[in-house]
Amino acid sequence: MGGRGTVCKGSWTRRARRGATAGALLAAVVAGTLLAGCTTTGSDDDGQGQGSDRRDDRTGAPPAGSALAVKIDNVSAARPQTGLDAADIVYAEQVEGGLSRLMAVYATRFPEVVGPVRSARESDLELLRQFDEPTLAFSGAQSKLLPLIGRAPLHAKTPEDAGAAYFRGDDKPAPHNLYLRPGKLLDAPPGADALTTGFRYGPAPSGGTPEDSRTVRYPAARFTFTWSDDSRRWQVSMDGRPTVTTDDVRVAPATVVVQHVTVRPSQFRDFLGNNTPYTETVGSGRAEVLRDGKIFDADWERRTANDGTRFTTTEGEPMNFAEGQVWVVYTADRS
Numbered sequence: 001m002g003g004r005g006t007v008c009k010g011s012w013t014r015r016a017r018r019g020a021t022a023g024a025l026l027a028a029v030v031a032g033t034l035l036a037g038c039t040t041t042g043s044d045d046d047g048q049g050q051g052s053d054r055r056d057d058r059t060g061a062p063p064a065g066s067a068l069a070v071k072i073d074n075v076s077a078a079r080p081q082t083g084l085d086a087a088d089i090v091y092a093e094q095v096e097g098g099l100s101r102l103m104a105v106y107a108t109r110f111p112e113v114v115g116p117v118r119s120a121r122e123s124d125l126e127l128l129r130q131f132d133e134p135t136l137a138f139s140g141a142q143s144k145l146l147p148l149i150g151r152a153p154l155h156a157k158t159p160e161d162a163g164a165a166y167f168r169g170d171d172k173p174a175p176h177n178l179y180l181r182p183g184k185l186l187d188a189p190p191g192a193d194a195l196t197t198g199f200r201y202g203p204a205p206s207g208g209t210p211e212d213s214r215t216v217r218y219p220a221a222r223f224t225f226t227w228s229d230d231s232r233r234w235q236v237s238m239d240g241r242p243t244v245t246t247d248d249v250r251v252a253p254a255t256v257v258v259q260h261v262t263v264r265p266s267q268f269r270d271f272l273g274n275n276t277p278y279t280e281t282v283g284s285g286r287a288e289v290l291r292d293g294k295i296f297d298a299d300w301e302r303r304t305a306n307d308g309t310r311f312t313t314t315e316g317e318p319m320n321f322a323e324g325q326v327w328v329v330y331t332a333d334r335s
Contacts, residue, residue, distance in 0.1 A: 065190025071138040072102040073118040078176040083111035098219025107194040115179035123279040129305040198308025202320035208294030254324025256290040260333040
C-alpha cells in the first residue's frame, strides 16, 4: 500500500463539491423507503465548512482517482458478507438500537461482488470528506438526509441510478440481499493515492504491550480481534462468531485502530423512533493501535473534515501502521 516509514495516504487537494443528481436523489428516496426504512425526522444543516487545499505530499499533483466506499450491512441476518476481505479500510460505527454497520473503502483492488449493501447515515458524510470525491454505494437514505448527500463532495450511487451494478441475491431475505458489482460502477480501482486518510505505514514504534485479544462493545454488538502468529494478522469475530466471507476467507486485518470519539444523538430517527447516533470523526482524542501482536496507546487528531486523521504515540511520534488492511472501530469516549 505505501512505502515503509512514509506518509503514503495523506494527500491534500481541493475538491469541487459535486453532489448527487436530482434523479439520483429521487431514486435514493425510493431506495431509502423500500430498502432501508431507516429514519423519519432530521435536519438539513450539514454544519460542514470548506476545507483547505489538498495536494499530494510527494508530487504536488491531485490524486489519480477517487475511492469507492460501500455501506455494508452487519446484523446477523446479513452475514456472512461478501468482499469484505478485499477492502483497504473497514470502518465500524454504531447505529440505531446499539447495533453496528460497516463502511468498506476500496482503492487498490475491487472484488467481484460486495455486500450486502445498506443505507447511508449522516456521520458518513463527515467521514468521507477526507477522500477526494469518493463514490458512495448505498441502498438509499431517508428523505431529510438527501439534501446533505446532495451537497456533499461525493458521487452517490444507489440501485435506482446504477441498476446494472446492483443485484438481489437468493441467499438471504430482503433487505439483507442487495449486492454490488464494483466493476460495473467504476472502470478500475484508483490506486493507493486515493486513500487520503493521513495513515502512515512502516516499522512499529518501540514499546507496546503484548496483546492476544481485544474486544470493543456496543450496546447490542461487539467486535473481537484475536492475534494469529501464523498469519501475522488480527482475526475478526463479530458478536462472538468468526468473521468469514462467503468465499470462506477469514477476515483478518494487519492493523486495528480502536478510536475513542464523541457519539452523540443526531437529528434523525429510524422508523421505529430510535435515534440515529452521530459519530464525530473530526477533533482529537485517544486511541489504541493493534499491530504485530501488541497494543500501542496513541492519540488521534483530525483538524477539519477535509483532513485525514493523524495518529501519534503518546510521546508525540508518528504512529505507523502495518502494511495491509486496516480496521477502524469507533467507540464512544467514556473518559
